[in-house]
Amino acid sequence: MTRYNHVTDDVVKKLVSICGEQYVTTSEPLRHSYMARGIMGLEAVLPEVIVRPADVEEVSQILVIANEHLIPVTPAAGGLSGGFALPAIEPGGIYMDMTRMNRLTVDTENRVMIVEPGVKSGDAWRIFKVKYPEWAPPIPDGAPPAATILGDAIERGFSLVTGVYGPQADMIMGLEVVLPTGDIFRTGSWALDGAKPFYRWGLGPNPDGLFLGSQGSMGIITKAAIKIVPHPHHKTVVAYGGQNWDDIIKPAWEISKHELGVAENTVMVQGGNWPLVMTRWPKSNVPTDYEFYKKLGISEYWMNYEIWAWSDEELEYVKKKIDETYKWYEEEAGTKCPQWKLHPKQVASRLKKPNKIAIPYSLWQAGFLFITWYTPWLESPAMMEEYCAKMEEYGFPPTMWVASIDHARQAIVMPILCFDSTEPGIYDKIREFNTETTRSFLKKGWLNYRPDPFVHAPETFSRAPNFYRMLVKFRKVLDPNLILHPGRLAIPWEAVTDMPSPLQGDGE
Amino acid sequence: MTSLEDLRRINARCIHCRACQYAYSGEPDRQGETEEYTGMLQGCPAGIYYGWEGYYNSGKQWIARAWLNGEIEPSQELLKVVEACTTCGMCETQCPNYINTVEVTEALRAAVIEAGVEPLPRHKIIGDRVHDEELRNPYNEPRNQRTAWYDGEVDRKDAKVAYFVGCTGSYRQQDIAKHTASILKKLGIDFTVMTQEVCCGSPILRTGQRDKFREVMEENLELFKDFDLLVFSCAGCYKTFRNDYPRFSGKPLPFKVRHTVELVYDLIKEGKLEIKKEYPKKVTWHDPCHSIRHVGLAIEKEILAQSDNWLIDSRKAEKAKEEHFEIPRVVLRAIPGLDLHEMYRIKGDSFCCGAGGGVKTQFPDMALAAAKERLREAASTGAEVLMTSCPFCVTNFTDGVKALREEQEATGEKKPGADLEVVELLQVLDELIE
CATH class of the missing domain: 3.40.462.10 (FAD-linked oxidases, C-terminal domain)
Structure with a gap:
């Protein structure tokens, strides 16, 4: 099992040199203030340091530091995924509060908006109401106004037009991703320098699916181009x-x-x-x-x-x-x-x-x-x-x-x-309730969406070992030191469950 | 329920949805007059100023939970975070789970201090002054000078109505006390003021110094117990008597309480008062958190506390709360010539002036930043007068206007809000009521 290091004073100094003193804290009360247990997850560990990057470059530099020091990183903005928006593994590590990255741009000609992680549904709704009343941002319906559009999209969530357009992830036209190693790239047509995000499948095989639903465990999404929809009144x-x-x-x-x-x-x-x-x-x-x-x-x-x-x-x-x-x-x-x-x-x-x-x-x-x-x-x-x-x-x-x-x-x-x-x-x-219902439903071929990494994911992947092996391979390629929050994918397996790993016999 | 432990189950309702960070979190389609003021808007003075989650109520609820679960140690660092909040209650308005957010914050402050942490330096000073029997006020003024502003007969045994002046009216804004006494006389109310009145305890209760608060509460309850009605000019004193004394004494108040603006409202509604003199000015109104939002929320929760069916009674409770929010508006509309232009964030969603909860004393920069934000909003209405009825709001806005004027002079740039005249409604009422 992966052993992580604690955040040291030296690491904090490096984070300060990246983001500035104003945006890094180890304050105990402030670290507790990010805690959440409920809504969608019950397990959470206290982060050791909170950092609030301003842009993609700072995100990248933070990940490089985390890799150098083998410190786990949890990215979150709205934090509405309950416990799963928080560190789930000891010793907590770096919590990356993405709320400062809250820029929104809208292109009505190509019917797409570009959002950063901190853009909240209520803010987007206000901006569209005032500036683009004939268009609607596909915000999550039923989620509180402080839920972020990007959080919903990368969770493949439910939007106000999901009944017609499908899960929110289907609305994505391109992503900007920072890999755990610090590399930055874009997907879809957006990958071509100067191109607009007008064609999702872009320049070749599209890796979007690796990041959507991974809750940041494969890489940190710092921008998403998302379709906007007509808004009849x-x-x-x-x-x-x-x-x-x-x-x-x-x-x-x-x-x-x-x-x-x-x-x-x-x-x-x-x-x-x-x-x-x-x-x-x-x-x-x-x-x-x-x-x-x-x-x-x-x-x-x-x-x-x-x-x-x-x-x-x-x-x-x-x-x-x-x-x-x-x-x-x-x-x-x-x-x-x-x-x-x-x-x-x-x-x-x-x-x-x-x-x-x-x-x-x-x-x-x-x-x-x-x-x-x-x-x-x-x-x-x-x-x-x-x-x-x-x-x-x-x-x-x-x-x-x-x-x-x-x-x-x-x-x-x-x-x-x-x-x-x-x-x-x-x-x-x-x-116990989750385990019993999960076992019964999986037998019937029903899928948990937003799995609990401690119950749903192990139970599901135990029944889909080949898929899990593939996921682990991708994860290890993208995140060789496994520094990113395990999200809901139960990677590394041992961090979340005592059940036999689907990788047994694979040298694990 | 006064201790944090008492509030454990209420605090446990928090799912960290963060709706409490916004004014109009439940009205995203709300149409404002300008592009800036429309839809839901950030509404927490501390959160806006500091940025970190722990300064918003949403973060404080989880700090409180950590405390309740024994996961965080008492410290000055903790106290500094939880004291940097005006306890304005904007968050409480937003919470669909009816969490008593301000009570939780105040109880957390008290719990930290009761665990042995020294109150923050300036809070300790005001606590010590109120505790001092020679003073019994946070302004370091002699107790025997408390009613020096008043030229009427004090300590009358035959009066059934007492005017609770409060420390600010007694020592700092004596003109407001004089205007209030004058209004009461004009309204034909037979009242007295009491030389042995002591600080209501609001600033020390808000900052977690509960032992000292209980002392002054007991003294006041004993002093005023035989009156039928207590009248107030200070929003903070009024809220403390009305909402907090019954909670901390465990008994209903032995007298009725009413803010002077509410008294005027009562008479207008009953058709017993007509204001004839004109006030020909363009005015915007700032709802004081204490006398408007907190009392409105208390009215709502008092109805729900008696209800065995919230599904039905929640509407009735909300209506009663909204009726309370209308009180100053009814009074303002009764003033001939007064041209009222409402700000965007009003009533339960009003943005705090920035002074309450011990913030003006301990965190003056944050208080000033909040005042300037509110002044900018007031200026957006085109009003020439920012009217309110709270000594702390008046002081903080006056400081805000001064700061904006200085910035204007220094930069040569026009600062919205710098030209506003800050006016206490009671002063205007005294000038208009004949």
């Missing part, structure tokens, strides 16, 4: 209820599968179950019986369709076609899928971007965790059924959210684990 949200998961998933498939026409207008298709409403409030201060929510007009299960159109006529047409599909489905399936009468304030609230909709699940008790899985769209009801049953068995409320990716090709299934983070032993219980 005729918008609404319609919602339909259902008696079970099938009732919300199957009609959405009927609407989305044609891909053209109405499917193009339904930029976001997302739904859930009634505990998704309940667990946004304190457990002790909200009714826990469905009857109360039923009286409010909340279906047990529902699906929202966010519609964007160029005119009110087009908007009405899309609504009519969705309604027709639901009527057909009700007859076909012998079920009831009543349209939810949304108050204009509810519509406005759902159209708001970015929003804070995902934050209040901490109110239920005192902490929550998003766990995300990808399944083929029509298999998602089975997953959600099993997940909800297991959550209840473990004593968690069965809070579930689901959304379409790329015209209901895939489902992003996201249980929200609401728990009391002050309860002794709760993290062991969560790990």
Whole structure:
């Protein structure tokens, strides 16, 4: 296993010489202030030094120093990946706070924006609102306004147009990457000096995929060229209820599968179950019986369709076609899928971007965790059924959210684990829950998106050893000293799990 | 709930989403008048000034968690970070998890000091002065001169209303105390002022010196216990009595409390007061954090504390909070000729003047930077007058204007905000009410 060195005074001096004294600190309270355990990760180690580079050159120089001294490096900007935006391995090492790198440029002619790691969704939304109102930045939907666009993109996350365009990573037209060795390069057409980022596949085999989803474990992305999308201002949200998961998933498939026409207008298709409403409030201060929510007009299960159109006529047409599909489905399936009468304030609230909709699940008790899985769209009801049953068995409320990716090709299934983070032993219980569900789902061929490196990644890679071997080979080429945060990839394996490594027999 | 341990479960709600760093974090589509002031904007004076995560509330919540988990040692270094916050509560407005951010910060400060760390030098000085029975104020002024500004009869036993003047009104901004007394007289309120009044304790509570705070709180509660109503001109004293005394004494206040601006509002709403004199000026209004945001947030949380269904009652609670934020606006709109031009960040999302929480005393550069940022925003409205009702806001803005004028002179460049006239609303009300 890789043994890392501590950050010494000499290393701090070198970091100061790169970034300036104002942007390097070893202050104990300031190091603690970056900590986060929750949302998407529970494990985190205190960094030894925080450094705030101003540009790509400084990032490169820091990595050279880290390599020379064999010190682990964790890059982060929004830090919203919970524990995984923090060092995950001892002894903490260098935490690279990327928030000073917050430049945004927009090219409406080529329909692309270039963002640095520190550009936050709320800032980008404001800039577009003022300067480019006919265009929208594909910001993460549901993520807080301080979430960064780049963080979402390199996580292959969910944007406000994912239902049509696919995961955020599909919107990328080029990357600027600093390798752990300090080398800087660009991908796509952008790799050619002076060329615009207009063609993703660029000059040859495109390495983007090695960096997207690696959470910085293969290299640090310092710029991304990301597609922007047209922003029509005729918008609404319609919602339909259902008696079970099938009732919300199957009609959405009927609407989305044609891909053209109405499917193009339904930029976001997302739904859930009634505990998704309940667990946004304190457990002790909200009714826990469905009857109360039923009286409010909340279906047990529902699906929202966010519609964007160029005119009110087009908007009405899309609504009519969705309604027709639901009527057909009700007859076909012998079920009831009543349209939810949304108050204009509810519509406005759902159209708001970015929003804070995902934050209040901490109110239920005192902490929550998003766990995300990808399944083929029509298999998602089975997953959600099993997940909800297991959550209840473990004593968690069965809070579930689901959304379409790329015209209901895939489902992003996201249980929200609401728990009391002050309860002794709760993290062991969560790990046990994660392990049990992960083992069951992997057997069915469902994938964890944003794996927990301590549970999901080892469990997944144990079942995909050839792929893991390939990943390790790439990692060792790019990062020979393994100085970058292991991200979610469980590299090096021994740092995160006691399970037998898929590399056993490979001289490991 | 006063100790950090009491707040453990509330602090545990923080997921480090960082929404608290922004004004209007929940209104990204908010339309402003200018390109600069639109959408969500940075809203934390300390975070903007220092840049490091630990100076934002989002970082402080996790420092507090480290403290609660025994992962960080008490030190001056720690205290310096957690004291560099105006406790303005902008962060608390933003938090969808209803975290009492300011209470956590103040409790963390107290915990560090109670663990044996000396208060920061200037905070210690004001703490010692308030502790001194010969002074009982942070300004090092003799206690027996506290009511020297007042020419009426003091310590009246027959009055049911007392005017709690506060240390700033008593010793530094006596004109505000005089204007307030004059307003009360004009409104026909039979009141008195008390020679044995002592510092409300706000600056020492904010800076973590709780033992000393409890002493003065007890003295004040005992002194005023037989009154029906206490009236205030100082936003900080008002907030401390209204929000903090019940929390720390464990009992409801034995009297009602009202800020003078609220009294005027009550009379306007009841149709008992009509202002006839004109104030023909273009004005922008700065909401004092203590009397507007903190009281509004407290109103909201008081309703929720009584509720067994937050899903339903949260709207009612928010409405009550918003109604409180309207109070100064109702008063300003009742002034003939006053042309009100609101700044972009207002009410719960108002940007702090930079003086509160012990910052003006210990971190004057940060206080000045915040004042200048707010003055620039005020100037963007085209107003000639920046009006507020808080002695600390008035002082810090006055210092900010002075600094901007000096910069203007030194550089020859026009500095937005340098031409603003900083005015206390109570002074204007006294001039207008007949």
